[in-house]
Structure formats: C-alpha cells, structure tokens
Amino acid sequence: MKLHRIAALALATAAAPLAAKNNPVMAAAEAARAEQLKLLETLVNIDSGTGDVAGGTKVQAIVAERLRGLGLTVRTVPAEAPGLPDNLVATISGKGKGRILMIGHIDTVFEPGTAAQRPFHIDGDRATGPGVGDEKGGVVEGITALTLLKQLNFHDYKSITFLVETSEERGSPGTRKLIDELVREADVELNLEPGQPGGAITVWRKGSTSFTISVKGRPAHAGVDPQNGRNAAYELIHQLQLADSLPKTGDGVTANLTILKAGSRYNIIPEDAQAIINVRVRTKAQGEEVTALLDRNAQNTLIPDTRVTVTHDVSFPPLPNNPATDALAATADRVAAEIGLKLPHGGNGGASESALAYEGGIAALDGLGPIIWYAHSEREYIELPSLTPRLYVLTRLLMELGKSPPARLK
Incomplete structure (x- = not known):
C-alpha cells in the first residue's frame, strides 16, 4: 500500500472514533450509512454512460422518487442536445437566507453492459463498479445529505436546488443554459465530484x-x-x-x-x-x-x-484559484475539524460545472464526494472510510451556507 494512500485512509477514518454522542449530525450520518450504500449499489448497477437514454432515464426515476420523498419539488428538463436523457432539478424552500445550488451528474464513461460485467462490489474498504465514484457516489451523498437535513428538522436556508445532470462527461452540452439559469438564482455552488486521492477537496480545476x-x-x-x-x-x-x-x-x-x-x-x-x-x-x-x-x-x-x-x-473553462473558493474551503475546514478531520486542498485536470458556476458569478467549491481512485477505468473505486466523514462535511456546509451565504461575485 502506498504511503500517500495510508495517509488518506488515516485522515478519512480519524473522524469515526470522534463521532459521538454530542454531535447529532455525525450520529445521523453514521446511521444513514447502510441505506446510503444500498442506494449506491442500485444506481451503480444501472448503466448510464453519456448518451444511454434508457439507462439514464431509469437512474433519474430512482433519484426523483427519493427526492420527492424528502419533500423536494422535482422537475425534469429536456437536455439541450440530442441523444441525452432529461436532466433533473429538485428544489426545497426553507426559512433562512442562503440559496444553495448542488450539482451532480449520473452519466458515466462506460458502455452499456458494463454494469452486468462488473457490478457494484465491496471488498474491504473499497467499493467498485462503473461510475461508483464519478459520480454516482457524489449524487447519493447529495441525496443522503438532504435526508439528514429532513431528519434533523433543519430549514435554515432560503432554498436548496439539486441539479442532477446527464452529460457532464462530454462537457455538459445538455445543460449549459439550464446551469446558467440556476446559477442566476443561487448564492453558492457545491459540486459533488469525487474527492481526490489523498482526500483533498478541489479548489481549482483545469x-x-x-x-x-x-x-x-x-x-x-x-x-x-x-x-x-x-x-x-x-x-x-x-x-x-x-x-x-x-x-x-x-x-x-x-x-x-x-x-x-x-x-x-x-x-x-x-x-x-x-x-x-x-x-x-x-x-x-x-x-x-x-x-x-x-x-x-x-x-x-x-x-x-x-x-x-x-x-x-x-x-x-478553468476554475482558477480565487478568494471566493478559498473562503468556502475554509468553511469546509472548520466543519471538518468538528469531527477531527483535516481536509487538504488541491486541484486537478478534470473539468466540471463549478467553472460555469464561478463564471456565472457565484462562489463554487468542488470535490465534495467520497474519495476516489482510478477514475474512468475498470479499477475505479471509492474509499469506504471516507463515506461518512464526507457526508458530514457536505451536510454541515449546507447548514452553514444556508444560515450565512457568501455574497454573489456579480
């Protein structure tokens, strides 16, 4: 095992012993783990490579049902390019200030038949399967974070909008206008792309x-x-x-x-x-x-x-290093510290919708999903020890940004 992977696992698992009685969010996150993994298995075992309309529609139907059950208003939006499944926009209103946009995608880079060849599988501290980390693990984390807010009766936000899109792996040709529209109505964007090997959240992207x-x-x-x-x-x-x-x-x-x-x-x-x-x-x-x-x-x-x-x-476009993202990362650091977790900051060559959010005038933070290794390959897996701590961080970010959102950049 490589030393940097050992370090990543140590960071991810450090939170578990500290989870504890006096932290209701962490207790709820730990209790949600079994259902979180069950939903992840269901979604991973449905092929939904970009352009797989039938598979993507099946996945979206399951996601929509879960979100409606949490009280969100769900609408499907036709893709802006041919040969793509509908996008899904789910919104819930609260009593606070912050208008939060979460973005995830259910399209993968794998062809039809891949899920049958190598379905979801857990081996020790790894979960594998096509798109398990990029990005079905993040989408399931987003759904589970909203589940925790409902269980904790937390409504101190003006709105949370969850965009689940279907063409990110091709540069989001089916959602550009929709993303622009949703960004205009938001104060901040949180992206559910996977955490980087080593545990970093993403503060810049090429x-x-x-x-x-x-x-x-x-x-x-x-x-x-x-x-x-x-x-x-x-x-x-x-x-x-x-x-x-x-x-x-x-x-x-x-x-x-x-x-x-x-x-x-x-x-x-x-x-x-x-x-x-x-x-x-x-x-x-x-x-x-x-x-x-x-x-x-x-x-x-x-x-x-x-x-x-x-x-x-x-x-x-690129998401450059910028003060607004750094401020969001500092908030993530603070909430992670509540459970003894340290979050490295980093960037990578994988592009995402966060760059579009930033260009549209709002602060954006990326890489909030579970930690992934070997993305876009048959070896892709997520580190299971990262599952609950990353869920905790996302949930607490929703709470903090709902109460105190950053100012729009333009």
Whole structure:
C-alpha cells in the first residue's frame, strides 16, 4: 500500500472514533450509512454512460422518487442536445437566507453492459463498479445529505436546488443554459465530484478543450501508383510531432492524443486522417496559446498538396484559484475539524460545472464526494472510510451556507 494512500485512509477514518454522542449530525450520518450504500449499489448497477437514454432515464426515476420523498419539488428538463436523457432539478424552500445550488451528474464513461460485467462490489474498504465514484457516489451523498437535513428538522436556508445532470462527461452540452439559469438564482455552488486521492477537496480545476486536427490528402492505388497519392496519415504524424512539445502531465497545460483515425482500405493511400488532442489549461490565455500554436503548425506541411485544418471545442473553462473558493474551503475546514478531520486542498485536470458556476458569478467549491481512485477505468473505486466523514462535511456546509451565504461575485 502506498504511503500517500495510508495517509488518506488515516485522515478519512480519524473522524469515526470522534463521532459521538454530542454531535447529532455525525450520529445521523453514521446511521444513514447502510441505506446510503444500498442506494449506491442500485444506481451503480444501472448503466448510464453519456448518451444511454434508457439507462439514464431509469437512474433519474430512482433519484426523483427519493427526492420527492424528502419533500423536494422535482422537475425534469429536456437536455439541450440530442441523444441525452432529461436532466433533473429538485428544489426545497426553507426559512433562512442562503440559496444553495448542488450539482451532480449520473452519466458515466462506460458502455452499456458494463454494469452486468462488473457490478457494484465491496471488498474491504473499497467499493467498485462503473461510475461508483464519478459520480454516482457524489449524487447519493447529495441525496443522503438532504435526508439528514429532513431528519434533523433543519430549514435554515432560503432554498436548496439539486441539479442532477446527464452529460457532464462530454462537457455538459445538455445543460449549459439550464446551469446558467440556476446559477442566476443561487448564492453558492457545491459540486459533488469525487474527492481526490489523498482526500483533498478541489479548489481549482483545469479547463478542457478538444482540438481536432484534420488532414486532406489524395487517394491512390497503394501498389500501382502510390506516387500519385498524397498520404494524409503521414502528414498527420508530422502535425503530431510538431505538437509533441506540449506537456503531457503536470499542473500546467497538458495536451494528450486521445483519438487517431486514418485511411479507409488497406490498398489505398489515405486521403483523410484525423486526430483529437485533449488539452487542459489553468487559464483561458493558455488555451489561446495552444490554439495559435496548432494553427501555425497547420501552415507547415511536410507532404506536398495536403491541407491541414484545426478546429476546437471547449468543454469547460478553468476554475482558477480565487478568494471566493478559498473562503468556502475554509468553511469546509472548520466543519471538518468538528469531527477531527483535516481536509487538504488541491486541484486537478478534470473539468466540471463549478467553472460555469464561478463564471456565472457565484462562489463554487468542488470535490465534495467520497474519495476516489482510478477514475474512468475498470479499477475505479471509492474509499469506504471516507463515506461518512464526507457526508458530514457536505451536510454541515449546507447548514452553514444556508444560515450565512457568501455574497454573489456579480
């Protein structure tokens, strides 16, 4: 076991012995654990990869039923892009000041049939299954936090709105207008993306843009007259070599080849070739610099008579380090300390809706779900010792921000 994982487990489990009699929120969180895991198992065992309308609809129906049972008003909102399940917006009104927006997503990166192949499973301190952490664990945590507020008869908030969306893994094309609308009606956003390995909550995130490099060449018979062809695949390789100076890992800009296509038949010189490079940036200016670099490269062709075009699609802008998020993180630190838990602060290259909330003018805090390892892979799992402490932190944040919300940024 790696040392940093041991440290993470120590932080997550430190809260348990301190849970105690005089803390009704922690007592309620501990009591909710069995039902929390049962609901998580139910949702994980339903495939809901992005674009799986049938599976996503099944998951949303279960979520909607739970939220209605807690007294929330639930509405379904059609996705803003084709081939996606409806989004779900659930709202409850209280007697306090804060208007809180929680955001989670039920779409995963896994194909239909994955849940049957490797269903929800608990092995020691790990829970596995497709999307168990990213992000069904967070969605279930949000539902359970609202359950705790109802049990504790806590209403000291003006409103809590829970958006459960269905296209985050593709950059939320089905919810952009809806998110903008909900952000205008909120004072603060709490995002249920998973906690980072090591236990950190997320105070910054990179933005995500996919760049498509397309090459048009000239086809020819590969055996009879290859000299008359213009090989689009060779030119694409050249373009990728020109872009290879961009970093692949690290806290700054990263650019990684994710999709590569060329040719149509084994005996034809490729007329078309295409590559997608996924770029993550800390600032919008960095994204503009990458755009300029790839555009310049496109003018520098190696194979005569080939044409290179570069297009890009912005999924999410970055969530930069900022004082408003830092203030929310300080509140999270304070409520975590009530149960003896220390929360590291960090960031990562995974983009999320928090950047949209921040751009819309409200403070945003991310990574509040259970601690996850190996996201987007068959090894993905959540640390079960983190389940109850992270639920406690989210519930107490809802209580504190309901009573005393931050001022809107704009």
